[in-house]
Amino acid sequence: MTVSMLVERGQVISLISATAETFDAEDVGGEAIAECLGVKPPVSWPPEHNDPATRDWMRGLLADHPDEPGYVGWYMIAQNRLVGVCGFKGPPNIWGEVEIGYSVVEAEHRKGYGVEAAGLLMARAFRDPRVSLVTAETMPARIASQKVLARCGFTHVGGYFDPEQGQVMRFEVGRPG
Structure with a gap:
């Protein structure tokens, strides 16, 4: 099955959009998703916060917003x-x-991939005239994630307490200009 994938290119990384087919391959493992994407397999897979429940939730988003x-x-x-x-x-x-x-998979931390990925997502979002604000959330213990957001121009604007995750920090960046 061939599915058209979107691509965003940065200086060091590229982003390839997920599809139902890629989520299915990912359920098999790192080798399968790499083969589906036509790239070398990851050092390890999956990265943190990318479990089967997350992929099922993403499949639902794709189904709810096919366009x-x-x-x-x-x-x-x-x-x-x-x-x-x-x-x-x-x-x-x-x-x-x-x-x-x-x-980012742990073996690939501290290489700037998170910063560039967040920047590419922000640029993509702000090309859409409907978008006025990009947000992100992280936990107080996730210092590296907070640094990624700061390097991308996000501002810490508060947060809330989640009964399952504990304290959650909220960051925002508005449309430039």
Whole structure:
């Protein structure tokens, strides 16, 4: 089955959009998803926060928004190798907000992939005139994630307490200009 995938290219990484087919391959493992994407397999798979329940949730987003596949999951590719995932938690809401997330396999940490992926997602979002604000959430203990967001121009604007996750920090960046 051939499915058209969207691509966003950066200086070091490229992003390839997820499809139902890629989620199915990912359920098999790192080798299968790499083969589906036509890249080298990851050092390890999956990255943190990318479990079967997350993929099922993403499949639901794809089904609910078939005309907006760019607002779901993306795969991070560096040096023709799968290094992580990133994406949106759906298309813009009625206030023009989208939320992003990202996760890099541990062996590929501290190489700038998260920063570039977040930047590519932001640029993609702001090309859509409906988007006025990009948000992201992380936990207080996730210092590296906070640094990624700061390097991308996000501002910490508060947070909330989640009974399952504990304290959650919220970050935002508005449309430039």
